[in-house]
Amino acid sequence: MGSITPDFRFGNLVGSIIQxxxxxxxxxxxxxxxxxxxxxxxxxxxVVNGQxxxxxxxxxxxxxxSRTLPIVKFLxxxxxxxxxxxxxxxxxxxxxxxxxxxxxKLLAKMQLRVGPLYAGKVxxxxxLLADGLKLISKExxxxxxxxxxxFWLAPVMFVSTxxxxxxxxxxxxxxxxxxxxxxxxxxxxxxGFFPLIALLYSWASNSKYPFLGGLRALHQMIAFxxxxxxSALPVVILSGSLNLTEIARSQNIFWNIFVMxxxxxxxxxxxLAELERIxxxxxxxxxxxxxxxxxxxxxxxxxxxxxxxxxxxYALSALFVILFLGGWYGPQIFPHELIPGASSSNISLLKIIxxxxxxxxxxxxxxxxxTIKTFGIILLMLITRGVNPRIRIDILLHTGWYKLIxxxxxxxxxxxxxxxxxxxxxxxxILPK
Amino acid sequence: xxxxxEKIDEAKKLSMQIVKDTEDDRLxxxxxxxxxxxxxxxxxxxxxxxxYIVNVDPDPGYVHRGHEKMCEYRNYxxxxxxxxxxxxxxxxxxxxxxxxxVEDLVGIHVPRRGQFIRAIASELDRLVYTQYWLAIYGIxxxxxxxxxxxxxxxxxxxxxxxxxxxxxxxxxxxxxxxxRNDFPYNFKEKCLTQVNYFEKRLKEYEHIxxxxxxxxxxxxxxxxxxxxxxxxxGVTGSVLRASGVPYDIRKVEPYDIYDEIDFKVQHMKTCDxxxxxxIPYLDMVESCHIIRQLLDKMPESxxxxxxxxxxxxxxxxxxxKRVESGRGAxxxxxxxxxxSRPYRVKISTPSFRNLxxxxxxxVGSKLGDMPSIYWSLNYWxxxxxx
Numbered sequence: 001m002g003s004i005t006p007d008f009r010f011g012n013l014v015g016s017i018i019q020x021x022x023x024x025x026x027x028x029x030x031x032x033x034x035x036x037x038x039x040x041x042x043x044x045x046x047v048v049n050g051q052x053x054x055x056x057x058x059x060x061x062x063x064x065x066s067r068t069l070p071i072v073k074f075l076x077x078x079x080x081x082x083x084x085x086x087x088x089x090x091x092x093x094x095x096x097x098x099x100x101x102x103x104x105k106l107l108a109k110m111q112l113r114v115g116p117l118y119a120g121k122v123x124x125x126x127x128l129l130a131d132g133l134k135l136i137s138k139e140x141x142x143x144x145x146x147x148x149x150x151f152w153l154a155p156v157m158f159v160s161t162x163x164x165x166x167x168x169x170x171x172x173x174x175x176x177x178x179x180x181x182x183x184x185x186x187x188x189x190x191x192g193f194f195p196l197i198a199l200l201y202s203w204a205s206n207s208k209y210p211f212l213g214g215l216r217a218l219h220q221m222i223a224f225x226x227x228x229x230x231s232a233l234p235v236v237i238l239s240g241s242l243n244l245t246e247i248a249r250s251q252n253i254f255w256n257i258f259v260m261x262x263x264x265x266x267x268x269x270x271x272l273a274e275l276e277r278i279x280x281x282x283x284x285x286x287x288x289x290x291x292x293x294x295x296x297x298x299x300x301x302x303x304x305x306x307x308x309x310x311x312x313x314y315a316l317s318a319l320f321v322i323l324f325l326g327g328w329y330g331p332q333i334f335p336h337e338l339i340p341g342a343s344s345s346n347i348s349l350l351k352i353i354x355x356x357x358x359x360x361x362x363x364x365x366x367x368x369x370x371t372i373k374t375f376g377i378i379l380l381m382l383i384t385r386g387v388n389p390r391i392r393i394d395i396l397l398h399t400g401w402y403k404l405i406x407x408x409x410x411x412x413x414x415x416x417x418x419x420x421x422x423x424x425x426x427x428x429x430i431l432p433k
Numbered sequence: 434x435x436x437x438x439e440k441i442d443e444a445k446k447l448s449m450q451i452v453k454d455t456e457d458d459r460l461x462x463x464x465x466x467x468x469x470x471x472x473x474x475x476x477x478x479x480x481x482x483x484x485y486i487v488n489v490d491p492d493p494g495y496v497h498r499g500h501e502k503m504c505e506y507r508n509y510x511x512x513x514x515x516x517x518x519x520x521x522x523x524x525x526x527x528x529x530x531x532x533x534x535v536e537d538l539v540g541i542h543v544p545r546r547g548q549f550i551r552a553i554a555s556e557l558d559r560l561v562y563t564q565y566w567l568a569i570y571g572i573x574x575x576x577x578x579x580x581x582x583x584x585x586x587x588x589x590x591x592x593x594x595x596x597x598x599x600x601x602x603x604x605x606x607x608x609x610x611x612x613r614n615d616f617p618y619n620f621k622e623k624c625l626t627q628v629n630y631f632e633k634r635l636k637e638y639e640h641i642x643x644x645x646x647x648x649x650x651x652x653x654x655x656x657x658x659x660x661x662x663x664x665x666x667g668v669t670g671s672v673l674r675a676s677g678v679p680y681d682i683r684k685v686e687p688y689d690i691y692d693e694i695d696f697k698v699q700h701m702k703t704c705d706x707x708x709x710x711x712i713p714y715l716d717m718v719e720s721c722h723i724i725r726q727l728l729d730k731m732p733e734s735x736x737x738x739x740x741x742x743x744x745x746x747x748x749x750x751x752x753x754k755r756v757e758s759g760r761g762a763x764x765x766x767x768x769x770x771x772x773s774r775p776y777r778v779k780i781s782t783p784s785f786r787n788l789x790x791x792x793x794x795x796v797g798s799k800l801g802d803m804p805s806i807y808w809s810l811n812y813w814x815x816x817x818x819x
Contacts, residue, residue: 107577107578110578111577111578111580111581111582111585112581112582112585113581113585208461208463209463212463212800278575278577279575279647281575282801285575285801286470286471286575287470287471287572287573287574287575287803287804288471288800288801288803288804289800290469290470290471385577386577386578387578387641387645388575388576388645388647389571389574389575389576389579389642389645389647389648389651390574390575390576390647390651391647391650391651392650392651392799392801392802393484393799393801394484394799394801395650395651
């Protein structure tokens with residue numbers, strides 16, 4: 001494992017690579033190019049750089065590297081790209097995958113273990129890939145007496161609802177799939193679907209342990225939804241908008257966490273409860289109710305629910321960053337041009353390397369800071385798993401319905417007092433002129 | 434005649450009650466069975482009214498292997514390896530009382546150095562067992578770090594066992610007449626290093642687990658077993674001491690050299706799950722002190738065992754000896770009819786005696802308290818089933 005085989009020859013490697021490239025080229029010429037031509041002649045094409053894109057223009061642009069960038073730029077601003085790749089599903093999935101890896105390694109380090117080590121040569125970096133393949137290849141066992149349509153539908157609903165929450169998250173100015181005027185309300189409304197899905201799935205499993213787990217999930221999520229909403233209320237009052245982009249933009253100098261630390265704390269606790277993470281993993285408490293509402297999941301159904309819950313983890317961490325940590329704002333560390341003087345020069349290769357017209361220093365900087373902050377919050381959410389035991393349901397309900405709501409109200413009144421006293425405004429503290 | 438009619442009436446009422454109970458839709462029967470991850474090799478059927486447990490039906494016996502009967506077909510030395518199976522990770526203690534009983538029957542005295550070595554092995558095994566138990570207790574309360582830490586540190590003590598007995602878990606080290614072999618060269622220093630390190634780790638356990646407010650919330654005031662009830666139910670070990678009875682066989686009936694050792698019998702008066710989970714921890718701290726004292730007082734050289742004949746005949750008669758194991762008082766009652774095999778061997782296991790408290794404690798508590806009460810009883814199903 002992880003070593004070069006004895007009959008390894010470098011020449012063989014090069015030879016096989018050349019062979020592979022030739023085969024790919026042959027396939028492209030014989031099959032893929034005719035298909036693209038065929039498609040391009042019948043599909044109405046958009047306008048790029050003031051010219052209507054024709055198949056001839058498209059291919060001339062592809063062949064001339066200096067003219068490829070406008071096409072890429074055009075593609076990057078299509079709705080499909082945003083929803084599917086960035087900042088939509090693929091980006092969130094990659095962050096979720098990174099989260100799983102970091103979680104396993106971090107917990108292992110906390111617990112005197114090594115964690116995943118063998119899959120992939122460096123520190124078991126492909127463990128998730130191996131696990132995913134294993135889950136896909138496993139048989140999905142449907143319990144007898146299960147409500148089959150719901151049993152199959154619920155995991156898909158779980159992932160799609162998580163992805164819908166992700167689509168509301170702006171990672172930089174203008175980089176959001178769905179820029180709704182009521183973005184925050186939409187996010188909370190979507191999060192309200194999760195207890196329903198858990199209950200539906202647990203009911204459809206036709207088993208006692210999932211049923212108890214589903215009821216627990218319902219109790220827990222509903223108990224924590226109200227402090228969850230209330231903790232975001234002062235943010236809306238301060239920024240005067242429900243649009244997540246606007247909320248983030250209102251904090252470009254002054255982060256909300258400085259005036260509402262209690263609310264940030266309540267939001268964090270409620271997110272943990274919403275995510276069913278330790279210490280709030282009652283719906284999956286294994287020593288009491290086997291695996292809670294996930295008891296009858298097997299194979300890729302389990303995989304989908306795990307993917308959904310990690311997407312949700314990303315979405316809630318990102319929401320925390322947008323509401324309290326000033327969104328994507330941070331010191332500018334990227335240069336304004338990748339290679340100085342590239343845009344004014346005539347050398348096309350230099351322009352391509354410098355990604356002229358594609359590279360936007362402010363956007364890249366925003367994405368960088370947003371990702372860093374989100375990972376910080378994700379780490380904070382992961383660490384509780386290593387140091388806390390599970391909480392009991394009556395303590396949990398008491399915390400949700402009584403303590404957290406009171407705490408949110410305290411902070412709400414503090415913020416209102418500051419606003420009406422003329423001390424606090426949308427941009428932060430109003431300085432006397 | 435009238436007496437019989439009354440009895441029939443009573444039986445009818447009782448059966449009506451049972452029918453009513455089973456028909457009552459409010460109750461949900463939940464099997465915390467052998468496949469359930471929260472029970473071990475053991476099953477109990479609980480009836481739930483909402484989140485409250487109204488009835489518990491313990492059902493032990495899944496790992497009954499008939500060790501007592503097997504003893505009757507083997508001689509006194511052949512019995513050793515099979516008798517340590519019920520409590521694998523506490524094998525020194527489960528053999529200790531057997532050896533004491535056989536020695537009492539035959540009427541021999543173990544050399545002084547042998548007694549010390551045996552006591553050290555016993556205390557080390559108490560650490561191994563308690564760490565194993567603590568790991569399980571931690572994971573069943575959802576604290577994964579508390580599972581990994583003791584399970585990892587346990588290896589250090591197991592390495593010590595490997596040094597002097599050649600085996601890691603089931604070492605079969607105590608034998609009638611002493612111990613199998615002497616400690617290897619330089620063992621004392623090695624043992625002290627490990628014990629010192631382990632004491633440091635114990636403090637960290639307290640920080641991350643016992644002082645955790647969430648853990649305290651879950652265990653304090655849960656599953657209260659008052660002092661009178663604890664005595665009446667006949668529980669032993671940490672469960673009894675957590676109910677405020679300072680009862681330790683090492684103090685009450687000191688065996689071997691335990692009367693020369695200075696140690697405290699830890700007990701708490703809160704009688705709850707927290708006390709029951711904290712007492713084994715305090716016992717571990719105390720065990721470390723005891724090991725240090727034993728290593729200090731141990732004679733530098735001398736015999737470690739009295740050579741006995743391999744198929745020696747036990748003189749007719751009987752003997753009963755108890756030791757304090759990781760879970761409580763563990764006793765052997767051996768009856769001999771003069772043959773080379775015991776006539777009857779009866780093991781009195783602490784686990785089975787602590788099990789009696791289970792249905793007493795669980796009824797009326799919440800489902801969420803079930804793991805914290807059940808595992809705080811220091812119950813080891815394999816030992817209880819024998």
